[in-house]
Amino acid sequence: MNHITRTLFFLAVSFILIPFSGCSDDDAVVTPTPTNNTEVTFTVNGGAYSNKSFTIQGNSAAVYDPNEKLTGITFAGKEGTKNISCTIGWGGTSTGTRSWGTNNPHDSASVEFMDDTYIYSSEQGTLTITEFGSVGGYVKGTFSGSFSLFLSGQTVTVTNGKFTAKRIM
Numbered sequence: 640m641n642h643i644t645r646t647l648f649f650l651a652v653s654f655i656l657i658p659f660s661g662c663s664d665d666d667a668v669v670t671p672t673p674t675n676n677t678e679v680t681f682t683v684n685g686g687a688y689s690n691k692s693f694t695i696q697g698n699s700a701a702v703y704d705p706n707e708k709l710t711g712i713t714f715a716g717k718e719g720t721k722n723i724s725c726t727i728g729w730g731g732t733s734t735g736t737r738s739w740g741t742n743n744p745h746d747s748a749s750v751e752f753m754d755d756t757y758i759y760s761s762e763q764g765t766l767t768i769t770e771f772g773s774v775g776g777y778v779k780g781t782f783s784g785s786f787s788l789f790l791s792g793q794t795v796t797v798t799n800g801k802f803t804a805k806r807i808m
Contacts, residue, residue, distance in 0.1 A: 677777075679714045679725045679802040685795035686788060687757065692799075693718055695725060701778040701804040703732055710771075712778060712804045718754060725752040727782065727802060729766055736767040739784055750782050750800070758789035764797070772806055779803045 678696040695716040703710045708730055715724040728749045729737050739749060739761045750761040764784010771778050782800035787793065 677714075677804050679712075679727075679800070679804075681725070681752070681782070681800035682798050683759075683786075683795050684798070686793050688795060693723060693725075693752070695723060699804040701806040702808040703806070704808075710778070712802065714802070714804070721755045723752070723754045725750070725802075727766065727780075729768070732771050734768045734771055736765050739764050739766070750784075750786070750797070752786070752797075759786040759795060759797075760789065761785075761797075762787050762794065774806050774808060776806055777803055778806050 677699040678694060679699070680692065680694045682690060682692045684690055695714040695718075698716050699712060699714040701710065701712045709728060710730075710732060711726065711728040713724065713726050715722070717723065726749075750764075750766065752759050761782075762785045764782065766780060766782045768778070768780040770776075770780070780802055782802075783798050784796075786795050786797055788795070
């Protein structure tokens with residue numbers, strides 16, 4: 640997925656995370672209540688993580704932009720005391736498997752995740768869309784592959800990625 644699209648996805652994630660960022664450690668921790676049976680789960684190996692499983696429930700949105708012909712999903716929540724988010728994007732609305740790293744954003748996919756400390760972007764791997772519902776329905780799929788740490792390029796492996804998000808556009 641091209642750089643501009645990734646930047647727009649991360650801006651969307653930032654706006655979702657703003658409500659979480661104002662709390663200091665001595666404030667009450669607000670845990671988002673899962674809604675609409677939406678979640679993303681994945682396991683990270685490498686770098687600062689050793690078989691670390693992440694789950695983000697509830698706060699998500701799946702959006703299709705008919706002008707750009709791109710779909711994006713953003714998940715945001717808490718992992719312990721850390722803010723965490725995951726953004727998934729690809730071209731089109733069809734089910735099927737897409738590979739990461741092609742130069743055409745309409746034929747590729749991108750997955751990025753971040754916590755308070757790290758931002759990782761997909762380098763090589765696959766995204767499989769198993770369901771693409773109409774507005775109000777669900778978008779479901781799986782992903783796995785290698786991800787690189789922003790700025791340093793350190794690589795981690797993500798496995799067992801699975802998501803369900805409610806489509807709002």
